[in-house]
Amino acid sequence: MRPAWLREAVEASGLPPPEAFPRDLAADASMRLPVRPVGLKDLTSEKVRQWLAQRGRTVEIGYHREMHGCMVAWEGKGLVFFDRGDGPAQQRFTVAHELGHFFLDHLLPRMRALDFFGDGIRDVLDQKRPATREESLAAVLEGVPIGVQIHLMDRGPTGEVGTGVVARSEQRADRLALEWLAPEKAARQVMQDGPTETQEQRLEQHFGLPPDRAATYARILRREEGRSRFSIVSFLGEDAG
Template identity: 90%
Template structure:
């Protein structure tokens, strides 16, 4: 069973469920969300900085490194950079992952802040006036982003993302990206239609996922299915069937 936060995020994003696989999100996202995908060759944080500077936006992207993707967001708008030298599956997932960050970590918190404080908070979110003490405290407690927000995607093939708050944000962006690209209802069917030892390969092939993310998704779906069965037993008893 999908977690509640995921069901709500998929619905709130307004992105239609795919009917053809593999599915690329770039076109749908550009039409329905205030975001623009940008492909650059040999992507690095310095190339992102230069691209933004050439268009009149000075942003400190952080320490220099190569990366698969990068999300830059401000004032409710976003840019999703991806490496055009990556293969199609890696590009597909990178765009979806960074869109996940844009939606979960920028648009939704901004929407919550506007609903809580009213339109008067907009100038704070856009760095046109400093926040009051109450606004600053609420921003910290609720995780509402103020100003320019940047996320760099530089994970290796093992998918190692560390622990803590950063890991949680990465996992949620991964899970939303996977749900957009390979809705769990369809993904479970693909896993069931064949031998168990080829489930990951079938997910990768059918949905156009990188192999390491297909392996991750198979583990997630098995865990979610297990959680659902445990919940039934817990509430109805072991004899329930």
């Protein structure tokens, strides 16, 4: 069963359920969210900086590295960069992961702050005026991004979703990305339609996921199913299920 925060995020994003798989999330998100995907070959942080500078936005990233993707967000809008040299599955997941960061770490906290304070807080979030003492003390402003926000998806292992190795924001961005690309109900059906030993491969092929992400997702769904059954048994007794 999906955790509550994930159900809320999927609903709040306003993205419709996918009509076909693999999903073209970049196209869906561009129509519903204030975000634009940008593909660059051999993506690096320096190429992102140059791309932005050529369009009149100076952003200092501070270090140079190769990466699968990058999210840059400000004033409720975002750019999601991905490496056009990556394979289709990796590109698909990179876009979804960075969209997850844009929505969870930038747009959703901003929406909550605007809902709480009203439109008057917009200039604070956009660094056009400092926060008042009352605004600064408000708990709702904790974790709300102010100014430009940057997230890089490095090349190489980033850790598994749901482990203590990965920061909470990484876990959630990965989990939301997987839910957008392979909704839990559809993913569980794919896993059930065949032998256990090929579940990961079926997720990979049906939803167009990178092999490591398909394997991770299969483990997540098995773990969540186990927790769900344990909770039911704990509530109803050993005869439940």
